[in-house]
Structures are given as C-alpha cells and as structure tokens.
Amino acid sequence: MPAPRLDRRTFLRSAGVAIALPFMDAMIPAGASEARKAMTQPPRMVLVGQPLGMYAPNFFPEQAGRKYEPSRYLKALQPLRDQFTVFSGMSHRYAAGHFAEVGLLTGVAPEFIRERDIKNGISLDQEVASHVGNQTRFSSLVLGGGDVAWNRRGVRIPAEQRATQVFKKLFIAGTPEEMSREVQRVRDGRSILDDVGGQIKSLNGKVSSNDRQRLDLFLSSVREAEQHLQQDEHWSTTPKPKLEYKTPTSDFGGPELLQRSRQWYDIVHLALQTDSTRVVSLFLGTQERPEIDGVNIGHHDASHHGQDPAKLEQLALIEEAEVKVFGEFLTKLKASTEGDHTLLERTAVFYASNLGNSSSHDNHNLPVLLAGGAFKHQGHVAFDRENNMLLSNLFVRMLHHMNIEAKSFGASTGVIGEV
Known part of the structure; x- marks a missing residue:
C-alpha cells in the first residue's frame, strides 16, 4: 500500500499555533519527474553581514586553491571544507569609513x-x-540590525531586531489573546509543540523512516529556538556587568554576542526548513564585551587595535568564536535534507563585512566567504589585493544560483566564473 502523500503546506495546528513542516519525501507527488522534484526543492539565499570586519591575517589562507592551509579562523570550518570558498582581494572599492555599510x-x-x-x-x-x-509567506526576512537592506528606490528597509517577534510571526497565529498566551508559554519554559503532540505522533505513523528523522530534527530545532528565546527573556531582565570602557551606543547586537548570533541562526534555519521565506539578510554584531574567556574589552575596542598585540589576541578570540558559531549554522543546514539534497546544497550562504581593516576603517580586501549552494567551490580564490575584484561580480553569480538570469547587479562589470 503506497504511503500517503502530504501537501507541501501541511501545518501542525492548534489554538494560537500554526507550524509549517519541513520538506519531506511524502511531499513529492507520486511519479513526479526530476524537473518537478527540483521545483519542490527550491534554491535559497542567506546573506550574513558583520559590522567590524575580520582581521585579515587570521581569516585569509596564505595559499590559493583547494589545497590551502587553513588560517586560524577557518580551522573551525574544516569539516565543511569542500562546501565553501573564501575570496580575498574583493571589495566595492568604497572610500574609507563606516558609512560604506x-x-x-x-x-x-x-x-x-x-x-x-x-x-x-x-x-x-x-x-x-x-x-x-511571492512563492512564500514572507518575501524576505531582514534581521538583526544595520543598514544593509534597500528597496529598488534606494530606501532603507528596517531590520527586525527582536528574535522573539520573528519567532512569533513564523509559528504563532490566532487572536491577540491566543498569541499572548503562546508567547508566555515559551517564556515559562513550556513548548508550543506540546499542543500539537498528538498530531506529531499521528504523522510519525504515516511517513517513512527518513521522513521521521527529518521531522525529529526539525522539532529539535524548534525546541532549541524556544530555549534560546527563554534565555533572551532572562538576559533582557539581567543587569549588565559594569566595565571600565565607554558605554556602547550601537542600536544592534544584544546582551551577549554569541548567544544572540546562535538565536538568529536558529530562526533562519527554521524559516528555511519551513519554506517560510527563501531569502534572508542578517546583520550581526555588537560593540559590547562578549562573554568569551580571555576577553575583557569591548568588541569595538578590540577591532580598533592599532596593531596592539594584546588587543589583537582578544580580537582573534572574538572573531574565532564568531566563525565557529557560523560553522554551527552551516552544519545544521547540512544535516537538514530535502529530497536528495541537503538544505546547505540548496542555500547560497554569503558571509562578509563592509570593513577590510576595521582599525583604519578601510573598505578594501573584504573578508568574503560563500558556502553551500549550486557552486563549484574552490577553497581560496585570491584576487589582486591592491586592485580589487568587484564584489558585485560575485553577486551576479549568486543571482544565477537563484535561477535569476541577471546580466549585471550594482556596479558589476561581469560575473565571477571561478565558482
């Protein structure tokens, strides 16, 4: 007897809760052609921006090509070595200054x-x-902070800065009273999955073992996101430590850099799994002191190091930890499958900063990493660090990954062919 088919828009529902399911084999129509299967596994794009750059000697490998020796920061990503490319010698060629963000x-x-x-x-x-x-519930998600998302008229699109609000948009529906109740349940440490437990049990009895594994992984991701939101509530009411440095004035970031980054990555992972959106921009960072052993100054202070060895080491500890958390996100995408592909294989993940050297506010030789997607990854692609390759040329290639046949974007002069 053939297994029952599931609609791509199957939801787990109860009063105040509407949870879209991840893509499963049971959602592929019986006898579907390869072309139809490909349509049910659409490409995605995630753009991650960092406001304070990456210290170049610790980020870029010395050798070009696939056989490069990993730099200090890239060591954390080596289990995914074949699924990303680092680019050096790329920029938009903007003058020095934070305004280039x-x-x-x-x-x-x-x-x-x-x-x-x-x-x-x-x-x-x-x-x-x-x-x-127009193919998803949300045309895009603009998250975290910063001034990086702009519409066609050149008007800035404000970012959603509270993960709790995005989580509510993704999973909580109903009357204002029902929504308020569900948010309070999460804050109190009770899962919104409790209300749909019977539906989950019934669904597990109808799908294949592969789909059960996908569903288990997805539900674990939901619970992890809830736990991080509970931590967010805790930190929002916890007094911050008093430190001997200037009070930060940034309007983005959060109480703790790594915790908040993980929280946002969890939200992005869930949004992609449920096909709630296929494009996300996420701007991360804080000027405050992160909770990292060996770090006792603010991130902004460390980034403006002036080649001071003590500050450089603290900066390295911060940036090394940021890359590690980013690697955790990529690993989760790799563990999530859609038909014959992983979510990482379906998603172009761009990671970069507008600053090449934050200490001098220089905007050349930007730290650029492209992971996942339909690319032929090359390890380290090294362009001229003095006469930089235009980053917009890579953007054209990324549009092609999204099946958008663009000939140009921004100030591009062509398209990157290396990947």
Whole structure:
C-alpha cells in the first residue's frame, strides 16, 4: 500500500499555533519527474553581514586553491571544507569609513556611496525577493540590525531586531489573546509543540523512516529556538556587568554576542526548513564585551587595535568564536535534507563585512566567504589585493544560483566564473 502523500503546506495546528513542516519525501507527488522534484526543492539565499570586519591575517589562507592551509579562523570550518570558498582581494572599492555599510549588499558604484551623500540602489536580498518572494509567506526576512537592506528606490528597509517577534510571526497565529498566551508559554519554559503532540505522533505513523528523522530534527530545532528565546527573556531582565570602557551606543547586537548570533541562526534555519521565506539578510554584531574567556574589552575596542598585540589576541578570540558559531549554522543546514539534497546544497550562504581593516576603517580586501549552494567551490580564490575584484561580480553569480538570469547587479562589470 503506497504511503500517503502530504501537501507541501501541511501545518501542525492548534489554538494560537500554526507550524509549517519541513520538506519531506511524502511531499513529492507520486511519479513526479526530476524537473518537478527540483521545483519542490527550491534554491535559497542567506546573506550574513558583520559590522567590524575580520582581521585579515587570521581569516585569509596564505595559499590559493583547494589545497590551502587553513588560517586560524577557518580551522573551525574544516569539516565543511569542500562546501565553501573564501575570496580575498574583493571589495566595492568604497572610500574609507563606516558609512560604506549601506553599500555592502547593494554594490552600487563608489560615487553613489559617499559620506553625507548616499544614493543607494536595491540590495541583493531584495532583488531576489522581487523574483521569488511571492512563492512564500514572507518575501524576505531582514534581521538583526544595520543598514544593509534597500528597496529598488534606494530606501532603507528596517531590520527586525527582536528574535522573539520573528519567532512569533513564523509559528504563532490566532487572536491577540491566543498569541499572548503562546508567547508566555515559551517564556515559562513550556513548548508550543506540546499542543500539537498528538498530531506529531499521528504523522510519525504515516511517513517513512527518513521522513521521521527529518521531522525529529526539525522539532529539535524548534525546541532549541524556544530555549534560546527563554534565555533572551532572562538576559533582557539581567543587569549588565559594569566595565571600565565607554558605554556602547550601537542600536544592534544584544546582551551577549554569541548567544544572540546562535538565536538568529536558529530562526533562519527554521524559516528555511519551513519554506517560510527563501531569502534572508542578517546583520550581526555588537560593540559590547562578549562573554568569551580571555576577553575583557569591548568588541569595538578590540577591532580598533592599532596593531596592539594584546588587543589583537582578544580580537582573534572574538572573531574565532564568531566563525565557529557560523560553522554551527552551516552544519545544521547540512544535516537538514530535502529530497536528495541537503538544505546547505540548496542555500547560497554569503558571509562578509563592509570593513577590510576595521582599525583604519578601510573598505578594501573584504573578508568574503560563500558556502553551500549550486557552486563549484574552490577553497581560496585570491584576487589582486591592491586592485580589487568587484564584489558585485560575485553577486551576479549568486543571482544565477537563484535561477535569476541577471546580466549585471550594482556596479558589476561581469560575473565571477571561478565558482
């Protein structure tokens, strides 16, 4: 007897809860052609921005090609070595200054991104959303903070800065009273999955062992996200330590850098698994002191090191930990499957900063890493670190991954062929 088929938009439902399921084999129509299967496993894109750069000697390998010796930071990503490419010698060629953050994902010509004179264009995430956004509940998610998402008129799109609000949008539905009740349940340490336990048990009895494993992994991700939200509630009411450095003024980040990064990555993972959106921009970072052994100064202070060895070591500890958390996210994507592919294979994950050298506010030779997706990864692709390759040329290649036949984007002069 053939196994029952599931609709791609199957939900677990109760009063106040509506949880979309991840893609499972039971959602592929019986006898579907390879072309139809490919349509049910759509490509995605995640763009991750860091505001304070990455210290180049610790980020870039010395050798180019697939056989490079991993740098200090890249050692954490070596289990995924064949599924990402690091690029050196890339930038938008903007003048020095933090103001270039606004052009990180738009890549418009340098004359349009000048201090006190910004004439921006559409960002890469919104360009993708304009083509595929109508296929999902959310055309895109703009998360974390920063000024990196822009519409076609060059108007900034504000980021959602509270993970609790995004979690509520993804999983909690109903009347205001029902939504309030479910949020309180999460805060009190009770899972929203408790209300749909019977449906989960029934579903497990109808699907294959492979689908049960996918469902178990997905439900574990939901519980992990809930736990991080509970921690978020705890930290929001916990007094911050008093330290001997200037009080940060940043309006993004959170109470603890790594915890908050994991929280956002969990939300992004769940949004992709449930096909709630196919494009996400996430801007991470904080100027505060992260809770990392050996670090006793703020991230911003460490990034403006002036080649001071003590500050450089503390900066290395911070950035090394950031890359490790990013690697955890990639590993989760790899563990999540859709038909014959992993979610990492379906998702182009871009990780970069608008600063190449935060100590001097230099915007050349940016730290750029591209993981997953339909790319032929090359290890380390090294362009001229003095006469940089335009980052927008890589953006054109990323649009092609999303099945968008673009000839240009931003100030591009062509398309990267290396991957």
